[in-house]
Amino acid sequence: MATMPEISIELLRRLVAEADRAAPLECCGLLLGQGARIETIESARNIAADPHRRFEIDPAALFAAYRAERSGGLQLIGYYHSHPSGHPAPSPRDCEHASGDRRVWAIIAGGEVGFWRDMDGSFEALSCRLVDG
Secondary structure: OOOOOEEEHHHHHHHHHHHHHHOOOOOEEEEEEEOOEEEEEEEEOEOOOOOOOOOOEOHHHHHHHHHHHHOOOOEEEEEEEEOOOOOOOOOHHHHHOOOOOOOEEEEEEOOEEEEEEEEOOEEEEEOOEEEOO
């Protein structure tokens, strides 16, 4: 996986729009593509007990993405979620759930999208490269 994710302006707009629609709840979903390029986003149901303050991606969406990837479909590059009243940066709760799988997290807040690499117990800030959609 390349260090810098690539994404189109259109997908960034879709992420922000999804976060706006879901507020005051947290939205969540999957970042799918090839290599470092995020080609699409797939919304997932937030099954967290308190979706106003937490997110948990519906496992059915994750299993479907893994099956599609194994069958030659798009790769699971990472995940996204929103912070309806926060910042586009990992919260302490996000850091508690960092798995170290090195996937990309996109965090949406205040009309902005921040990109982060999931490290073991923390996150590394990433720049993103804008590409044509």
